[in-house]
Amino acid sequence: MYKAKVVITRRSSILDPQGKAVEIGAMHLGLKNIRNTRIGKYIEFDVDTTDRTTAEKEVNNYCDKLLSNPIMEDFDFTLEEVK
Amino acid sequence: MYKAKVVITRRSSILDPQGKAVEIGAMHLGLKNIRNTRIGKYIEFDVDTTDRTTAEKEVNNYCDKLLSNPIMEDFDFTLEEVK
Numbered sequence: 039m040y041k042a043k044v045v046i047t048r049r050s051s052i053l054d055p056q057g058k059a060v061e062i063g064a065m066h067l068g069l070k071n072i073r074n075t076r077i078g079k080y081i082e083f084d085v086d087t088t089d090r091t092t093a094e095k096e097v098n099n100y101c102d103k104l105l106s107n108p109i110m111e112d113f114d115f116t117l118e119e120v121k
Numbered sequence: 122m123y124k125a126k127v128v129i130t131r132r133s134s135i136l137d138p139q140g141k142a143v144e145i146g147a148m149h150l151g152l153k154n155i156r157n158t159r160i161g162k163y164i165e166f167d168v169d170t171t172d173r174t175t176a177e178k179e180v181n182n183y184c185d186k187l188l189s190n191p192i193m194e195d196f197d198f199t200l201e202e203v204k
Contacts, residue, residue: 045163061166063187069179073167080128080163083144084156096152104146 040085040093044115046106047078081105085117093117123168123176127198129189130161164188168200176200 048054057075064072083100085093094117101113131137140158147155166183168176177200184196 071169075166078163080161083158086154086156
């Protein structure tokens with residue numbers, strides 16, 4: 039069994055209006071040093087196999103076909119064996 | 122200047138219907154080993170200060186008051202100095 043942790047981010051060339059909006063909120067809260075907020079996704083799941091290559095392939099497929107939007111997002115993951 | 126990377130996750134006692142839904146999609150795609158998908162947020166931003174304590178305080182406030190929902194989510198962050 040492997041535990042996968044995936045981070046999905048928008049490409050830096052693509053605007054992030056949600057991040058901009060929260061940042062305006064931060065300013066109103068008195069947090070004056072926050073810059074360039076960008077909001078992405080963090081996804082955790084288990085991969086029920088003992089073979090690392092199979093696990094990696096499955097995670098790649100999952101990220102590419104379902105979790106991320108390959109047109110404007112990048113993904114990155116770590117895979118860690120658990121007992 | 123510091124770069125903050127924040128991960129926000131739902132507490133494990135709280136159901137994640139969005140994760141469940143994507144997982145059903147995974148099954149339809151033929152990814153049969155994916156279990157316990159949980160979807161959280163990943164947020165990156167800069168903190169424009171040279172003092173680490175100030176930066177930490179500001180990140181904590183930002184996470185607690187704006188980025189996360191303290192009733193059902195936990196947050197965790199790393200802070201890394203950049204030039």
